Amino acid sequence: MSNPESVIQAAPRIAVLVPCYNEEASIEAVVRDFKAALPTATIYVYDNNSKDRTSEIARAAGAVVRREPLQGKGHVVRRMFADIEADIYVMVDGDDTYHAPSAPALVARLLDEKLDMVNGARVTDWENYRAGHRLGNVMLTTLVTMVFGKRTDDLLSGYRVFSRRFVKSFPVLAGGFEIETELVVHALEMNMPLGEVETPYKDRAPGSVSKLSTFRDGFRILWMIGKLIKEERPLQSFGLVALVLALLSIIIAVPLFITYYQTGLVPRFPTAVLATGLGLLSFLSMTCGLILDTVTRGRREMKRLRYLDIAAPDFDSAFLKK
Incomplete structure (x- = not known):
């Protein structure tokens, strides 16, 4: 296989990927804020069988709305990565807890340093982060660090920026919230160039409820880490x-x-x-x-050969300042 020669373009195609399940209280703010932060980006909202008005509100706010019937964040991410064609992918949850104005900094870091993934590490006051989630994040991040190496301080962040060659060479296997773990371990095992940028993290909007179960999803993530250790080590x-x-x-x-x-x-x-x-x-x-x-x-x-068959990101981040 030959690595196709990349051509420098003024502005890459940016896709903002928003997996959603019952987020009518916050999705409008997410779409609005990311349209303001990344004016040239297309916002894609994937509705994962919501029982509320998530799709209607997102569409009215200017997002491209699609549906994924298989329940679980991993299934949604698999569908988004397969369907959407772009040069840069920004993935964020639809609960309006992540800082949209940080998106240009994450994208610029990926472009300037020719990275494949930039993780948005959450910086928050303790009251904005449930104690069980915080403890589980620390424990699971430590476990992955011990086995696969330390490249991130926030394993379970839902705010990430990817290059095209990461997205199109990543075989998504997870079905639920363990997808974040699979993303990080894939990057570590492939020795991809990674970066991390600290971003503010805030509490959910009134009426918005977390879909992450501390114990059920925590054990699913732990089980996924065990399977990845068995398969990769x-x-x-x-x-x-x-x-x-x-x-x-x-x-x-x-x-x-x-x-x-x-x-x-x-x-x-x-x-x-x-x-x-x-x-x-x-x-x-x-x-x-x-x-x-x-x-x-x-x-x-x-997997490495498939990864090398896709051109590296080769764009100028100056378009973010225009």
Whole structure:
């Protein structure tokens, strides 16, 4: 594959992507504020089976409104990434908690430094951020940092800017709020150039209710992190299981060897079978890890080739100051 030569243009096509579910209290402000912050952008609102007037209000405010029937933010993001053609993608929630005037700074950072993703790290007063969400964000961000490396301070931010080559090379698999985790881990595993800009974060508008469940969605995100660790770090994952099984086998077998050394007999035959079985499972787990590590490397190479087949962002951010 050859990387097509990029052509510098004065102003890129910018799409603002707004996944929505029952956000009639805030969607008008979101569309209005982002139209003001990014006058050349097209605002896309994807209605995810709202039971209120979200679609009508968004359309009246000047947004392009589309519908995604599969429930869950991950399904909406998959549809948006597949359908919309643009050079720069700004993704933001429809709850009017993110700072629209920060959008030009995020876009400029992506263009000036030729990045593939810029994360809007939330800066907020404690009262604007539910304690359970805050604690969960810190814990999950720390876990991802320990495994995949530290490139962001706000794993679960819903405010991000992407290049076209990120969007069109990202195989969305998540169905719900765990999509943010998948986005970050994909970028880390592909060693993409990333950036982060601090942005103000405010409380929801009156009448707007959070759709994120602290415990249910928190466990779903944790489960997604576990699956990503297994899929992207199979040697470490299965190697850890192999180590635990090997240690259990040794602990169980040591008394048997002592008894055999003293008497020449193995009186606890079922225990000997258990120790042997655990040892075999340990070797089997390590073998699986080695094989899957090779498969993962091949998958990563194919994703990298697809990523390189799309031109890097090559625009001048001066149009943002006009």
